[in-house]
Amino acid sequence: MKASELRAKDVAALEKEVTDLLKAHFGLRMQKATQQLSDTSVLGKTRRDIARAKTILAEKKGAAK
Template sequence: MKASELRVKEPSELNKELLELLKAQFSLRMQLATQQIGNTSQLGKVRRDIARIRTILHEKAVTQ
């Protein structure tokens, strides 16, 4: 997911997507704890996407 794609979305859409990513992160952490995860790089990708969304939400809040 690219930052340019996220910047055109509304804050409500971003919050919804953030919630989905947080749920996915929790699921991946549980898979990691039980050693059921196949691709551990997914955890880093989800973490970076969460940070990207939070940054854009902050940018939108500051500019308004």
């Protein structure tokens, strides 16, 4: 997900996006642990998406104060 797409969302949508990404990352970790994940690069991409979403969420919350 691109940062410009995340910046267009409001705070509530960003919080939902972060929780969805965390759930997806957990599922991917479980697939890796059970040898079902063929493309392990998805783990890193998901982790970076989580960090990107959290960063933009923090920016928006800081600007609201």
